[in-house]
Amino acid sequence: MSFFQRLFSKKKMENQELLEKLLTTSKDFRINDIILREIIPFFKEKAADLGPREFHPWIEEWYTSPDCLEFVYSHFMIDDFSQLSQQRDKTYDFYVSDVIGETLIHEEKYPIEVDQFDPDIKTAYFVTALRIRDIVGNSLPY
Numbered sequence: 001m002s003f004f005q006r007l008f009s010k011k012k013m014e015n016q017e018l019l020e021k022l023l024t025t026s027k028d029f030r031i032n033d034i035i036l037r038e039i040i041p042f043f044k045e046k047a048a049d050l051g052p053r054e055f056h057p058w059i060e061e062w063y064t065s066p067d068c069l070e071f072v073y074s075h076f077m078i079d080d081f082s083q084l085s086q087q088r089d090k091t092y093d094f095y096v097s098d099v100i101g102e103t104l105i106h107e108e109k110y111p112i113e114v115d116q117f118d119p120d121i122k123t124a125y126f127v128t129a130l131r132i133r134d135i136v137g138n139s140l141p142y
Contacts, residue, residue, distance in 0.1 A: 011141050015047040015055040021139040029135060030091065034084055035128055038075045063136035066109035072129045073111040081124035095127045
């Protein structure tokens with residue numbers, strides 16, 4: 001790698017370093033246990049499967065892709081979303097009133113079945129996806 005490539009390239013974190021940052025960010029953001037019990041094992045497994053410094057580029061692409069929304073759909077049950085909507089707190093309400101209102105949900109490539117969900121369940125689905133995106137986005141070094 002040339003001097004200029006090293007100087008201007010984005011830092012790629014080690015798998016374990018990024019995994020620890022994800023865990024710390026999850027605790028700092030007080031992510032609900034329902035969400036944590038799905039994403040933490042998923043991130044750990046993915047980090048272990050990938051080679052050194054491969055987890056960072058993978059997760060950087062994954063969290064803004066439709067794969068993240070598919071993950072939320074396939075790893076969480078309607079009961080999970082129902083519990084999340086019932087355990088509302090200030091952060092949940094912030095996502096519902098401010099973030100979802102400014103997010104162009106109609107442009108997202110989420111599973112079409114989500115449209116059939118009850119409105120509260122559908123909202124909890126999007127809040128869950130946004131919380132996961134926040135964890136990842138705030139864990140990356142830039």
